[in-house]
Amino acid sequence: DQQVKQNSPSLSVQEGRISILNCDYTNSMFDYFLWYKKYPAEGPTFLISISSIKDKNEDGRFTVFLNKSAKHLSLHIVPSQPGDSAVYFCAANDMRFGAGTRLTVKP
Amino acid sequence: GAVVSQHPSWVICKSGTSVKIECRSLDFQATTMFWYRQFPKQSLMLMATSNEGSKATYEQGVEKDKFLINHASLTLSTLTVTSAHPEDSSFYICSATIGTGHNQPQHFGDGTRLSIL
Numbered sequence: 001d002q003q004v005k006q007n008s009p010s011l012s013v014q015e016g017r018i019s020i021l022n023c024d025y026t027n028s029m030f031d032y033f034l035w036y037k038k039y040p041a042e043g044p045t046f047l048i049s050i051s052s053i054k055d056k057n058e059d060g061r062f063t064v065f066l067n068k069s070a071k072h073l074s075l076h077i078v079p080s081q082p083g084d085s086a087v088y089f090c091a092a093n094d095m096r097f098g099a100g101t102r103l104t105v106k107p
Numbered sequence: 108g109a110v111v112s113q114h115p116s117w118v119i120c121k122s123g124t125s126v127k128i129e130c131r132s133l134d135f136q137a138t139t140m141f142w143y144r145q146f147p148k149q150s151l152m153l154m155a156t157s158n159e160g161s162k163a164t165y166e167q168g169v170e171k172d173k174f175l176i177n178h179a180s181l182t183l184s185t186l187t188v189t190s191a192h193p194e195d196s197s198f199y200i201c202s203a204t205i206g207t208g209h210n211q212p213q214h215f216g217d218g219t220r221l222s223i224l
Contacts, residue, residue, distance in 0.1 A: 032210035043113070043200050043215030044151070051210065089151065093210055095141055099150040 003027045006090060006098035014106055019077040021101050023090035026071065032093040035064060035075050037086045038100070044089060048075070080105045108134050111203050113216025121224055122193060128186045128219045130201030136181035137203035141213065142174075145198040157184040191223045 005024045013019045023033075031052040036044035050057040050064045050073065057064050063076045077084055080103075087100045110133040120126055130140055138159050143151040155176050156164045163176035173195075175187040184203075188195050198220050202213035 034212055036213075036215075041198075041218065041220070043111070043202070043217045044213075045215065046212035049210070049212060091213075095153055095156070095213070097143075097151045097153075 002099075003030075003094070004090060004092050004096055004098040006101050008101050009099070010102040010104070012104045012106060013080050015082055016079045019075075019080045019084065019103055019105065021075040021077075021088050021090075021103065023073045023075075023098050024071060025073075025092055027092070027094075028068075028071065030092040030094065033064070033066065033073050034091045034093075035062075036089045036091060036097075037084075038089060039086050047088075077103075082107050109205060109214040110134055111137075111201065111214045111216040113201055113219055115219060116217060117220045117222075119222045119224065120191065123190055126188045126191055126221060128188075128199055128201070128221075130184045130186070130203070130216055132182045132203045132214075135203075135205050137184075137205070138181065140178060140184040140201055140203045142176060142184075142186050143200045143202070145200060145218075151200065154186075159184075188221065191221070193223045196221055196223045 003026045034049040035047040037047050038044040048059050048062045050066050066073045082105045085105050087102045089100045090098045112131045114129045140157040142154045154169045157176050157178040159178045178184040200218040202215040204211040
């Protein structure tokens with residue numbers, strides 16, 4: 001039972017534009033969400049998180065939005081850079097990950 | 108800080124052999140470590156939660172006797188794939204959280220690519 005879902009397997013954006021990565025969850029008991037970035041043949045690295053008591057958390061070019069009523073969160077990257085090209089996973093505090101979205105930022 | 112080292116990074120072995128993968132927290136104590144498996148172009152699948160000094164908690168569908176986990180110290184957890192077969196070939200990744208805080212980001216090792224011939 002996939003409780004954290006990323007329905008877009010891939011996303012391609014132009015350098016300088018905004019990247020929006022989406023994640024949906026089903027378990028309303030989740031109270032903490034995290035985004036990770038992963039390069040091939042490496043382990044994921046933590047990017048940004050958000051507690052369910054907030055609806056927005058910002059860290060530099062990265063902002064995560066949480067819509068609890070819709071059980072939806074999104075990661076915004078602006079401006080996008082070629083180095084942001086990677087697979088992005090969202091996760092909830094039960095240590096389970098979404099399927100990932102491969103972001104490609106074109107120069 | 109918060110470095111997790113995983114060894115080996117790549118291993119090839121014959122079918123029927125057992126393979127041990129080590130996961131170490133280098134600069135912090137990890138009461139809890141996690142083991143994941145990733146198939147090509149798929150997500151990280153949580154296999155088990157490893158607790159120092161106690162038995163690991165396995166996810167549904169993961170064979171305990173196949174994937175032996177030992178967490179003998181606060182800085183080391185090991186995953187042993189016993190009697191490995193080609194279908195066990197995968198990318199295995201461990202992670203750890205600092206302390207026992209509920210909402211803590213995981214720090215991942217760089218993974219082990221296991222190929223069973």
